[in-house]
Amino acid sequence: MTHPTIRDVAQRAGVGIGTVSRVLNNSPRVTASTRRAVLDAIAILGYKPNTLARQLPRKMRIRNIGVITQLFVSYRSFAERLRGVQLALNEIDHSYELVLFNVRSMPHYDERLRSIIQTGQVEGLIIIDLDLTGEQHELLLAHNLPFVGVNHFQNREWPCIGTDNLHGGRMATEYLLSLGHRKIAYVGDEFVDVFYAFNTSYERYTGFSQVMEAHGLRVPDHHICLAPHDYDAARASALELFRQPDLPTAIFAMSDMQALACIAAAEECGLRVPDDLSIIGYDDLEISYHTRLTTMRQHLLESGRLAIDYLLKRLSGENCPVPLLPPIELIARQTTRPYPPVKG
Amino acid sequence: MTHPTIRDVAQRAGVGIGTVSRVLNNSPRVTASTRRAVLDAIAILGYKPNTLARQLPRKMRIRNIGVITQLFVSYRSFAERLRGVQLALNEIDHSYELVLFNVRSMPHYDERLRSIIQTGQVEGLIIIDLDLTGEQHELLLAHNLPFVGVNHFQNREWPCIGTDNLHGGRMATEYLLSLGHRKIAYVGDEFVDVFYAFNTSYERYTGFSQVMEAHGLRVPDHHICLAPHDYDAARASALELFRQPDLPTAIFAMSDMQALACIAAAEECGLRVPDDLSIIGYDDLEISYHTRLTTMRQHLLESGRLAIDYLLKRLSGENCPVPLLPPIELIARQTTRPYPPVKG
């Protein structure tokens, strides 16, 4: 048999289902011997109460908000968004719990989405750093499951709190140029289109590239360092860059993590940051504050908050517009310096 | 009325409940006009399908594992444990989802625990960095909810994968002594007994203190720097330490985060690490690898893995012993150096 029910237990123990129920909810009104018998039957049959059926007579509704993400491996920004979601939810509404779903591949993502809809485990869904295909989008709409994205990309086709990577890339580059740098290298993810990674790196690179071109600057190929989104890969990539004769005076890294890897690589090569080399990152993680990294703040924590805010409104029936994140900010700290260096 | 049911909708739309159900599951076998009428009724009544009742006839069981933690604010180690849980769950068993519960106070913790048991939302529970009172423990046992802790403390009263802080504190101290240091300061959390923080700091300090005493070394009061578990607080605390005339030659910090704060403070005071000052942390976070921090590895990721492993076994009926974490390891990196410095 698949799963023994309360009835099976009752039969096995030679009692009524009411008695079993009382034992389960340890009511005092059960004889010790009867209780024993029931407990034994439960143990023998390996009976597990069905949590769903249990709720039904209690007239309670599970109020869950789902959070679906890639299995978190490398993107630091993700954790920060999730933290924002949690903090805001705990401030605003205590009646909801968060349910975390991790997906590890595109088919798995698809399957999970369908299963979430089918099982109705959640009343709303927050999609972190994952895109939706047209079909997936349709599916959510068709089943009337409120959802919102919190993503490291922008999207006008479905409600999501995203960010303008092109603009961020431009800003970072313009800042380095304003400091006097002309030889600027780019360190980022490979331009691959994994189901979770998209073209964040490409978008930020494009912003970089556009601004460089607008200033009549050509970026040599070996100043464009692309590697998997991983600390060690970025470090290796930067080491190779530093081995070339034509050194850049500044680096734009597509994430703080990669920026830190560049700093480590620079130190290994005897390059001082920011004296010999300026480095700007992207994200403004907490570590970046500690390491005094100049970076682009994209309001990760805030993005999580806004997502919850929006979703809760939708769940309560309001039909509000998708909120907008504050604009990306340049946070100038101590890893960037004018070029050529000025005495001061 | 509290919540309109499918019956209310049927009545309002002047159809049978079967039809409403069909509309809800968008079966094609419904006339467009009938569908409209039903949809209207749904909209008017503000009807929301009950996700629980929905599942019942589908013979599906929600298979959730709950993870209960404090609202994550400061402890970095927590995130690492959670990551271990997630990774392992995704490797071992894909039929379970994780449900995250955050508690923000002791009464809230208690309430949540009761609600989790009452509602039966989860089949098992992982308790991260939270203790259980005797009553709470009884409650879980009485309701037969499998559980396991993953904690920054040891406990023999209930199954948990913990760690021996006393021993860790001893090891760190002995290492510094073996390097020749005699003036060693301790930087850690205040010895307060918050519902989540326990006496981790006190335990590690005790290990430190015992070893120092065994070597006939007296630690002056101003070499014991206690502050809230927070980067800036630790930095301020370290700055004060460095303002005193009697400087230590080494620091044992109770966490990597606080160790990094000490490094920052040292740099602000013109002290070079490790040339002028050795610093050892505790945790071995990922950042610690990047920052080349000497630290005590307490196998945080692994602790999460073991917890899931144990819980899944329990859920499948096995009655296995609580697994043991590998022993705490010293990870010597570049923030510690012999004293007095040797030319090399």
Add this chain to the structure above:
DNA sequence: TTGTACGCGTTATCAC
């Protein structure tokens, strides 16, 4: 103290 019958909100299976 214990067993029975009904209700919880939905889906699925029938007749119609």
Add this chain to the structure above:
DNA sequence: GTGATAACGCGTACAA
């Protein structure tokens, strides 16, 4: 196409 009705597994009055 549509409407009754029987499950689904469990809690709980109520009767015994």
